[in-house]
Amino acid sequence: MKKILLGALLCGGFLNPVHSHSGADIDRLNHRIDELENSLLLSKHSKGKISSFESLSLSLGGYFNLTGTSWSLPHARNVQTFDEVEMGLMLNGQVSENLSFFSHIEFEQEREIVNHHAYFRTFGDDDQQVEVEDLFLTYRSNDILSFNFGALITPFGVSNREHFDFLRWQNEKPLALRENQGEFIFFDDHVRGFSVDTRYQLDRGLLESSLYLGSIDEDRNRFATGYRLGYRSEEGNLKVGTSFQTGQRSSFGRYYSFGLDMKARIGFFEFRSELFMSDLDQSKNRIDQNPISFYFEPWYHLVDHRHILYSRFDYLHDTLGIRYLDHDRDVNTEALRDPVEFYEYTFGYNFLPIANWRISLGVSRTVYVGKNNRLDGISRDFTSIEWGTVLSF
Amino acid sequence: MMSLQTIFLLSSFLYPQKIYASAETSLKKSIEDPYKNWVVAVHSSNPLVSLSKVELRRILLKQKLFWSENNRAVPLFLEPSHEKFNEFSRLFLGFNSSQYPRFWIEQKFTKGLTKPKEGDVSSLIKLIGILKGAIAVIPEKEWNKLERPSVKSIKLISNE
Incomplete structure (x- = not known):
């Protein structure tokens, strides 16, 4: 092929002497023909390329996460371990100008903590799972309105929407988002259903809203519906929002949850903060207060955004409490429900050798307050150290 | 025949403020925009x-x-x-x-x-x-x- 092309070019030069090429021109053309041949060959053999069936484009990405935890707690069992290793695989396909899909599947090996809030807290056995985090179709024909169908992350607050490991400074989520032995405290973080999203461009910012309905993860026969309204400033330095979710839970009946969130950036300083509240049928649930939680997480970028110092002040009053799974406690005894109120103070450091690789180390101190700050006369307070690394690809 | 340099020197001597103002404006323009x-x-x-x-x-x-x-x-x-x-x-x-x-x-x-x-x-x-x-x-x-x-x-x- 190369010879034919070169021959044609030389013939052209011979027949049209006015436009004849110098030696340097021929070398340059030779080089270009080589490049064309190589790229043709590569595309023919699809080397390094993904072929999509019906999509206009297909993007593949994800992350890898390894986290270790160590406790300083007098009565803890197996106090240090690599408690989580996971890989998230994300696939984004643009099927047509208007239709796209997004999937995020997590492959995970995890040792979950059993007996939260007990002085004898323990890591459970290795649990391996494949979890569909997101899987939805999006129809969008303009900048104002879009529709999503599938398994969706509920747009409640800021941390839940930015729940990907790489976007957090530590692996542990804020207290309000951690599961209480498989049950959520304030809102379900996933629904299977649909959402209608709107975006309204203001002169100096953007108003975004999302209305959703779907069956909840905790009980597929029950539904939750919710709404979020958020504002984002033009430069993206300020984001504020309010969220609402209501639904039926098999264990606690109907719930109404509210949230306020804020994320801001001032130069190298950033923070996010959230407030969560839930309204439950107190008489049915034998509680005298509704659960409430808030956190404030500031961080500071040093040296070209490669070093991050972060902190988190987190509070949770979990009035529903917990029922211990084993070790001296009976799961089914309602009287043993154990409401807790505590603070978690965290300080840590993240190093990013490259923009998509994060190495973290953080220390948290958990301090219990209120009437249940001790269990069996022993303090529940403890210190934990979390270390880990996350790679986004 | 006067060279361009001579014209510039002469005019900067005769209208120094105008010349410097014009240079300043063009510099400002490139900095400002x-x-x-x-x-x-x-x-x-x-x-x-x-x-x-x-x-x-x-x-x-x-x-x-x-x-x-x-x-x-x-x-x-x-x-x-x-x-x-x-x-x-x-x-x-x-x-x-x-x-x-x-x-x-x-x-x-x-x-x-x-x-x-x-x-x-x-x-x-x-x-x-x-x-x-x-x-x-x-x-x-x-x-x-x-x-x-x-x-x-x-x-x-x-x-x-």
Whole structure:
């Protein structure tokens, strides 16, 4: 092929002497023909390329996460371990100008903590799972309105929407988002259903809203519906929002949850903060207060955004409490429900050798307050150290 | 015959304030309006003749995805190794180049948006000539050196 092309070019030069090429021109053309041949060959053999069936484009990405935890707690069992290793695989396909899909599947090996809030807290056995985090179709024909169908992350607050490991400074989520032995405290973080999203461009910012309905993860026969309204400033330095979710839970009946969130950036300083509240049928649930939680997480970028110092002040009053799974406690005894109120103070450091690789180390101190700050006369307070690394690809 | 240098010296002696004021104005102009060194390029079939700086930023950052109903905008970026990339990022994206990778990682995770294709100026011009929804910001010096079939420039206007 190369010879034919070169021959044609030389013939052209011979027949049209006015436009004849110098030696340097021929070398340059030779080089270009080589490049064309190589790229043709590569595309023919699809080397390094993904072929999509019906999509206009297909993007593949994800992350890898390894986290270790160590406790300083007098009565803890197996106090240090690599408690989580996971890989998230994300696939984004643009099927047509208007239709796209997004999937995020997590492959995970995890040792979950059993007996939260007990002085004898323990890591459970290795649990391996494949979890569909997101899987939805999006129809969008303009900048104002879009529709999503599938398994969706509920747009409640800021941390839940930015729940990907790489976007957090530590692996542990804020207290309000951690599961209480498989049950959520304030809102379900996933629904299977649909959402209608709107975006309204203001002169100096953007108003975004999302209305959703779907069956909840905790009980597929029950539904939750919710709404979020958020504002984002033009430069993206300020984001504020309010969220609402209501639904039926098999264990606690109907719930109404509210949230306020804020994320801001001032130069190298950033923070996010959230407030969560839930309204439950107190008489049915034998509680005298509704659960409430808030956190404030500031961080500071040093040296070209490669070093991050972060902190988190987190509070949770979990009035529903917990029922211990084993070790001296009976799961089914309602009287043993154990409401807790505590603070978690965290300080840590993240190093990013490259923009998509994060190495973290953080220390948290958990301090219990209120009437249940001790269990069996022993303090529940403890210190934990979390270390880990996350790679986004 | 008087040389140009002689004329300049003579006039600067006769009208010193005018000469210095004019030099100062042109210097100020280039300092005050760094956008003058850039050209916003789109496909020649794009009916747009001008674009505000805010609108341009929204399109480049994929906050605005469509030119019109069913007509997607396709932003293209200078490659980060380009000598003018820092200036491009600061002026048109609103953050410095060290924040650039993190921004797109966040977009990938939270909105499923991928980073626009990056390339050298001649590749960007070729791509704009092929993709009808494409838009890129090109350094003016390089724009003037290239052949640009099916590509036109549009006026960048202030935000009002």
